[in-house]
Ligand code: SAH
């Protein structure tokens with residue numbers, strides 16, 4: 001049995017091979033990744049969908065081939081898209097990651113002291129950039145038996161994150177969960193003990209309001225009275241600040257948005273020409289959300305060979321690729337309340353740019369049989 005890494009086959013017994021035998025041009029991360037499956041602290045499993053979830057073909061038929069045109073944002077996150085998102089987080093304009101990171105650095109000790117988790121289950125964990133603060137707080141609190149369960153649709157990202165966190169936290173067990181959380185959460189393993197669910201980055205804002213409540217309700221249905229949720233949510237603020245965050249000067253967000261067309265070309269054998277589209281992100285003050293579009297620069301016809309369909313786009317015609325809702329303390333609390341949750345602590349910077357909410361089942365939900 002062997003495994004492939006950046007085009008190079010390594011024997012499975014790589015653990016017994018001196019590190020000098022690994023070709024020098026293979027970056028260190030690849031060396032760590034190539035050993036991951038042999039580390040008994042790591043497991044990777046697929047989460048079965050609890051209900052049918054539309055695949056790309058169906059989403060394209062339902063969303064892209066009809067007007068107004070749209071696509072769900074989960075298709076952004078192939079390996080390249082996930083890496084581009086990680087780069088967005090470092091752009092000077094994209095304040096959410098920096099702000100949430102600083103908040104988490106400051107409040108992780110309090111969250112861990114209150115939650116005392118045996119398991120941290122993170123939804124849409126991506127690169128797990130901020131999770132390290134929680135793990136450090138666990139180490140400091142001496143809760144070193146806690147296991148980490150990152151859940152994401154992008155397996156390469158899960159593996160990279162696991163390798164990095166396991167290198168930084170000796171003894172940490174990582175159970176990577178690969179799946180689509182839109183297919184339901186009840187297929188997730190249900191480890192015993194106290195659980196801290198984590199949903200960071202304001203990814204909840206990428207859901208329509210009813211979808212967000214439905215998702216949080218599913219999460220609440222998994223929770224026992226000792227469990228809690230740490231939720232990150234971006235806040236309503238000046239449209240100029242918001243629009244800059246989604247139109248960075250370096251063009252990383254544009255590349256992230258346009259990469260969706262590469263995903264379609266690869267998966268559906270289509271012939272989108274990314275140069276024939278431009279990225280646009282606008283704040284919709286009525287719905288309190290950023291809307292991200294791909295705009296056709298010209299009148300064009302695109303063939304979707306695998307579907308046996310074609311798409312005619314007018315010059316200036318738009319495809320909605322993402323919404324990113326922004327919250328006020330009131331809309332955030334109302335959303336949690338509708339899902340049967342209530343906040344026990346809220347952490348915000350002085351400028352009110354972002355909220356981290358530590359929530360638990362509301363009193364009513366705790367007595368209601370789930
Ligand atoms: N939580 C991280 C990453 C946010 S990006 C942070 O705060 O920086 C959103 C993440 O959600 C991506 O890693 C993406 O792969 C994941 N994701 C998006 N849709 C998903 C779905 N339907 N099921 C599982 N993961 C999803």
Ligand code: AVI
Nearest residue numbers: 088201202203206246253324
């Ligand atoms: C993952 N999600 C919360 C990001 C957001 O801000 O809505 C995705 C993103 N899209 C463009 N920039 C970042």
